[in-house]
Structures are given as structure tokens and as C-alpha cells.
Amino acid sequence: MNAANFLQxxxxxxxxxxxxxxxxxxxxxxxxxxxxxxxxxxxxxxxxSMQAYSIVLRGIPPIVLLFILYFVVSGAINLSPFTxxxxxxxxVSSAYQMEIIRGAILSVDAGQMMAARAVGLSRLEAIRxxxxxxxxxxxxxxxxxxxxxxxxxxxxxYALGVPEVLxxxxxxxxxxxxxxxxxxxxxxxxxxxxxxxxKSLVGLEKRLAIPGSH
Amino acid sequence: xxxxxAVIISLVLAAAMLASCTQPTAPTAAPPVSAPAAVELPEKLxxxxxxxxxxxxxxxxxxxxxxxxxxxxxxxxxxxxxAERMGLKLEWADMPFDSLVAAVQQGKLDASxxxxxxSEERDEQVDFSVPYYSSTDAFVVxxxxxxxxxxxxxxxxxxxxxxxxxxxxxxxxxxxVETGLLPAENLSRYERAEQAFxxxxxxxxxxxxxxEVAVKAFMEQNPDLQIVFSAExxxxxxxxxxxxxxxxxxxxxxxxxKQLQSEGFVDELAEKxxx
Numbered sequence: 001m002n003a004a005n006f007l008q009x010x011x012x013x014x015x016x017x018x019x020x021x022x023x024x025x026x027x028x029x030x031x032x033x034x035x036x037x038x039x040x041x042x043x044x045x046x047x048x049s050m051q052a053y054s055i056v057l058r059g060i061p062p063i064v065l066l067f068i069l070y071f072v073v074s075g076a077i078n079l080s081p082f083t084x085x086x087x088x089x090x091x092v093s094s095a096y097q098m099e100i101i102r103g104a105i106l107s108v109d110a111g112q113m114m115a116a117r118a119v120g121l122s123r124l125e126a127i128r129x130x131x132x133x134x135x136x137x138x139x140x141x142x143x144x145x146x147x148x149x150x151x152x153x154x155x156x157x158y159a160l161g162v163p164e165v166l167x168x169x170x171x172x173x174x175x176x177x178x179x180x181x182x183x184x185x186x187x188x189x190x191x192x193x194x195x196x197x198x199k200s201l202v203g204l205e206k207r208l209a210i211p212g213s214h
Numbered sequence: 215x216x217x218x219x220a221v222i223i224s225l226v227l228a229a230a231m232l233a234s235c236t237q238p239t240a241p242t243a244a245p246p247v248s249a250p251a252a253v254e255l256p257e258k259l260x261x262x263x264x265x266x267x268x269x270x271x272x273x274x275x276x277x278x279x280x281x282x283x284x285x286x287x288x289x290x291x292x293x294x295x296x297a298e299r300m301g302l303k304l305e306w307a308d309m310p311f312d313s314l315v316a317a318v319q320q321g322k323l324d325a326s327x328x329x330x331x332x333s334e335e336r337d338e339q340v341d342f343s344v345p346y347y348s349s350t351d352a353f354v355v356x357x358x359x360x361x362x363x364x365x366x367x368x369x370x371x372x373x374x375x376x377x378x379x380x381x382x383x384x385x386x387x388x389x390x391v392e393t394g395l396l397p398a399e400n401l402s403r404y405e406r407a408e409q410a411f412x413x414x415x416x417x418x419x420x421x422x423x424x425x426e427v428a429v430k431a432f433m434e435q436n437p438d439l440q441i442v443f444s445a446e447x448x449x450x451x452x453x454x455x456x457x458x459x460x461x462x463x464x465x466x467x468x469x470x471x472k473q474l475q476s477e478g479f480v481d482e483l484a485e486k487x488x489x
């Protein structure tokens with residue numbers, strides 16, 4: 001296999017890497033957002049149960065959850081390796097994203113809520129129009145960390161046989177014994193993806209910054 | 215050569231005799247045109263018209279990628295032929311070796327061929343076809359090796375590497391570690407075989423135990439390695455993995471494997487890939 005084919009074979013796994021990431025991240029964000037609201041505003045029962053959710057999911061290695069979802073749970077529902085992998089990573093990520101959003105909500109001054117209520121907004125309206133817009137801005141920086149982690153964790157779906165970047169590097173390495181080049185190519189692809197994601201999030205953070213705030 | 219010829223002749227004669235016997239009694243039952251061997255298949259497979267077979271295509275010369283990125287190797291060609299005889303479309307699913315048995319167990323795969331050696335532990339989880347090839351274990355060292363391994367127990371004096379979940383792993387664990395000959399921390403298990411060879415090159419381990427055929431393929435690119443001892447310890451017959459209790463599929467594989475062995479096809483493959 002010549003060098004161009006070699007690189008092309010590994011690089012074409014990027015579609016799977018991106019696919020898994022683009023399912024897992026928004027899924028984790030959606031679940032994480034809902035759960036963070038329950039955590040902060042859900043009273044004692046809400047915060048207790050969300051604490052448990054967070055501890056359990058952050059305590060399980062993602063690969064174990066992946067195996068459970070693909071080999072145990074999907075006996076009943078027939079999930080493809082790709083779907084099972086993306087869902088498992090999304091669920092793991094939801095616990096981390098919940099913590100990020102919760103932290104961001106708590107970083108909004110409590111006086112904001114009081115002021116919003118004082119001008120006549122309902123609690124729900126205050127959360128939606130006053131607290132969350134500020135919280136999201138605070139969340140971008142820590143969230144970019146989570147984005148990098150999910151991009152790299154997407155390589156775990158190789159264990160179920162999804163031909164993403166890492167699995168392709170393994171196969172190519174085994175076929176021509178040039179592991180350094182194969183893994184080097186995979187590492188470069190992950191680096192570029194994470195770098196692009198972080199760069200665009202920094203741009204987003206700047207663009208959305210509230211004028212006059214630090 | 216003469217014996218093979220004799221076998222073929224007698225098969226043809228037997229077939230002709232059978233045909234002449236059955237023809238008058240059942241003149242309407244013409245044999246199917248395209249299927250040379252009518253084996254019975256599980257209903258699920260014949261309905262789908264295809265068989266999904268798992269392999270870990272990172273294990274030359276049994277299964278690996280060729281220069282075009284297509285799967286090739288001894289197991290790949292054998293399974294291709296078997297599926298052809300079954301009249302089924304063959305669909306490959308690549309998966310790391312560790313995941314294959316679980317995937318067959320859970321019905322994610324119809325079968326798996328990936329240089330599986332028979333072992334009792336695996337037999338409790340899945341079923342095996344009749345063996346299609348037999349192999350031996352090899353102890354491999356780097357070029358600076360000055361010790362000696364004249365019997366398998368001698369390997370316990372060194373740090374050993376092995377691919378996890380393989381029969382070699384099982385042999386080392388029960389014969390060297392559990393007997394106290396080899397301290398547990400001196401056995402390193404790797405997800406894939408070549409990771410063990412890479413650690414051998416860096417000197418983190420001294421000996422690698424692996425299948426001899428795979429070792430020889432690896433040695434073509436790494437001439438510094440040498441086999442110091444080989445024997446049939448953990449290995450032995452290689453077989454295709456089918457779901458536990460799937461006797462219909464097992465029988466189909468058994469019949470066709472024996473057929474291909476007697477036709478000399480398996481020997482040809484061994485000649486092509488193992489030299």
C-alpha cells in the first residue's frame with residue numbers, strides 16, 4: 001500500500017469519528033441541560049438524585065458502558081455498533097455536561113434571579129431569559145474541554161468494530177508493520193479535530209461575550 | 215498425489231452409483247443447479263440469504279488487509295469458499311479479537327473465524343466447528359537473548375508477553391503463573407499480538423508466546439526475532455466459532471470443511487499463506 005492510499009484509508013475513518021462525536025455531544029448536552037436544571041432548581045430530591053447520576057456515570061469507564069449497551073441491553077433492541085457506541089458516549093458525556101452547566105448556572109449571581117422576579121418575570125421565564133443566557137456564556141470555556149474529551153473518546157467505539165480512525169490505524173499497522181506511521185497519522189487527525197473545535201469555541205466565546213463584562 | 219486422485223475417482227464413482235440408484239425411483243427430484251453440496255442451513259440464514267462473519271483483521275497471515283485495503287488471508291479465503299458452498303452472501307464484520315466471542319454469543323454475528331483455537335473455556339460460551347487447521351506455539355526472543363529455553367517451563371525465568379484472551383494466555387496463566395513458577399507481575403498481557411512484539415523490541419519483556427504461524431509472518435519484517443522453542447502446548451486445532459447450540463450451522467460447516475480438506479483446498483491455502 002503506497003503512502004497516499006495508506007493515509008487515505010486511515011483518514012476516511014474521520015467520518016465515523018465525527019459521526020459518533022456529533023451524536024454524543026448534542027445528546028449529552030440535551031440530557032445534561034435538563035438534568036442540570038433539575039439539579040439546581042429541583043429541590044432536595046432533585047439534587048440528591050442528580051448527584052447519584054453524576055457519581056455513578058462518572059465512576060464507570062466509558063468502554064464498560066459501551067459493552068453493556070451493545071452486548072447486554074441491545075439484545076432486546078437491535079442497535080448497530082455505531083448507534084450503541086454513540087449513545088453510550090452521549091450518556092457518559094451527559095453526566096460531565098450536567099456538572100459543567102450546573103457550575104455555570106451557580107456562577108450567575110443570585111441577585112439576577114431576584115431582580116428578574118422583582119420586575120415581574122416568572123421563575124421559569126427568569127431561568128430561560130436571564131440566568132441561562134449568562135450561564136451558557138460561562139459554560140463555553142469548560143465545555144470546550146468536554147468537546148475535546150468526547151472527540152478522543154469516540155475512538156472507543158473501535159471495540160465494537162466501528163471502522164473509525166483508530167481501528168483503521170490498527171488494521172493498516174498490522175498489514176504493513178509500520179505502526180509508528182499508522183498511529184502517527186491517527187494522532188494527527190485527532191489533534192487537528194480537537195484543535196479546530198477548540199479554536200472555533202474560543203471564537204464563539206469572544207463573539208458572544210457581553211460588552212463590558214470581563 | 216496418487217492418493218488424492220484415488221479419493222476423487224472413488225468420490226465420482228460413488229456419486230455416479232448413487233445417482234444411478236436414485237434416478238429411477240425419483241425421476242422428478244433433479245439436484246439443484248448451482249449448489250454443489252446441499253447442506254442444511256439455519257432458517258435465519260437461508261431466509262436472509264447471507265451470513266455475517268466476524269474477524270479481527272489484524273492478524274497476518276490468517277486475516278489482514280492487502281495493499282488495496284481489502285481483507286485477505288487464510289481464514290478469509292477459507293470462509294469465502296465456505297459461504298460460496300452454502301450459497302450465501304458473505305458479509306464481514308471487523309472487530310477486535312476480544313469482542314468476537316461476545317458478539318457471537320449475543321447474536322451480533324452468525325459465526326466468527328479468526329484463528330480460534332479450541333479451548334474448554336470458550337467451548338462453554340460458544341460452539342466450535344471441526345478443526346480446519348492445526349498449529350503450534352512458539353516462544354520468541356530478541357537478538358540479544360543469551361539464555362536458553364529447552365522446555366516450556368524454562369520460559370518462567372523471564373518476563374513474558376502474550377496477547378490477552380488467547381489460548382497462549384490461558385496456558386501461561388494456568389501452567390506458569392498459577393503453579394507459582396512465574397510471578398504474576400512478570401506476565402504482560404497485550405490487546406494485540408504485535409504490541410507484545412513491540413515491547414520485546416524495547417526490552418520490557420524477554421519472551422513472547424504466540425502462535426507459530428503468526429510469529430513467522432511477523433518475523434518476515436522483523437528478522438531480529440528468533441524462535442527458541444516451539445511445541446503444541448495451548449494450541450492445536452483451529453476452528454470456526456458458531457453460537458452455542460446452533461447444531462445446524464455447525465454441521466453445515468463441519469460437512470463443508472471436510473469436503474474442502476479432501477479436495478485439497480485447505481492444503482493449497484496453507485501452502486499459499488504459511489509457506
